[in-house]
Amino acid sequence: xxxxxxxxxxxxxxxxxxxxxxxxxxxxxxxxxxxxxxxxxxxxxxxxxxxxxxxxxxxxxxxxxxxxxxxxxxxxxxxxxxxxxxxxxxxxxxxxxxxxxxxxxxxxxxxxxxxxxxxxxxxxxxxxxxxxxxxxxxxxxxxxxxxxxxxxxxxxxxxxxxxxxxxxxxxxxxxxxxxxxxxxxxxxxxxxxxxxxxxxxxxxxxxxxxxxxxx
Numbered sequence: 001x002x003x004x005x006x007x008x009x010x011x012x013x014x015x016x017x018x019x020x021x022x023x024x025x026x027x028x029x030x031x032x033x034x035x036x037x038x039x040x041x042x043x044x045x046x047x048x049x050x051x052x053x054x055x056x057x058x059x060x061x062x063x064x065x066x067x068x069x070x071x072x073x074x075x076x077x078x079x080x081x082x083x084x085x086x087x088x089x090x091x092x093x094x095x096x097x098x099x100x101x102x103x104x105x106x107x108x109x110x111x112x113x114x115x116x117x118x119x120x121x122x123x124x125x126x127x128x129x130x131x132x133x134x135x136x137x138x139x140x141x142x143x144x145x146x147x148x149x150x151x152x153x154x155x156x157x158x159x160x161x162x163x164x165x166x167x168x169x170x171x172x173x174x175x176x177x178x179x180x181x182x183x184x185x186x187x188x189x190x191x192x193x194x195x196x197x198x199x200x201x202x203x204x205x206x207x208x209x210x211x212x213x214x215x
Contacts, residue, residue, distance in 0.1 A: 006093045007211060008158040009085075010149045010175060012167035013100035013107055013121070015044075016185050017114075017204070019077040022102040023057050029068050032060035046170030046190050050101060050141045058124065062133030066126055069105045076110065081205030086114050088208045095156045099148040101140050101171050118152045120144075146174040166199075166207060167191065183207060 014021045027036035036057045043053035086096050097118040100107055104121045111119040125134035138144060153163050165172065165179035168187040173194055176182030184195035185204070192198050199206045208214060 006095075006158060007089065007162050007164055008095045008097065008149070008153050008156055009089055009164045009166065009207070009211075010097040010099055010145075010152065010179070011204075012145075012169070012172050012185075013098050013110075014102050015168050016166060017079060017082055017098055018110065019079050019202070020075070022072060022076070022106050023054075025072045025075055026061050026064065026068060027057065029071065030061050030064050032057075036060060043171065044169030045188050046173075050171045051139045054101065054122065054139060054141075055135070058131075058135055059133040061124070061131045064131045066105075066129050066131070068131075073106055073109060076106065078110075078114075079202060079204050081203040083114060084205040085207055086116065088205065088213055090115065092213050094213075095152070095158065097148065097152045099140065099145045099175070101145075117156075118148075120148050142171045142174040145172060146178045149175045149178055164207070164211065166204075181210075183210065 011017045021040055024033060024037050027033045039053050039057050042048040043050050089096050095117045098111055098116050100121040102121050104123050107119055107121045120140060122140050123136040125132040125136045149163055149165060153160055161180035163179040164181045165176040166183045166185050168185050170190055182195045184192045184198040186202055197210055
């Protein structure tokens, strides 16, 4: 019997790997939720440049103490089937990456606990134990997500036709085009229209049978 193909699956984080939008949880603590939620929706629908939207939203977080990361971390809800998807992929010799327009400060413990192989996100600037409202390093936008998928595929010696990108927002479209298969996960209409396949149930394990795998 032929061994199953080895894949690289790259997931978006907010509203894909997790149920939440981390920037909105942080904004709730900063008292800027209404503004941030409106800008997030515009960005995910492709109505505003992501980098511009991120700087605007992060700017509203200035002054928050770094203890907010622990508070927000306790509120994060994993999407149903996330661990089953990762375990199922690993069982078949595949690799999993997460690339996020969110933040390392929240993603790092989640990805480590789930056993994700690679992950990348934005970093928030901190001074004297408080957020400055700025970012450190390059912004993880649509182009950066596509680059991450290519880099990880090369690192893991996985051909691009064997890569899968899973996401819900316009910021995921470039990596979905680069990947061999683009899956819209409870996605905005602009993403569903351009994806190869779509998952409507909020259950990431549904990706496994799409790849001919079982958990």
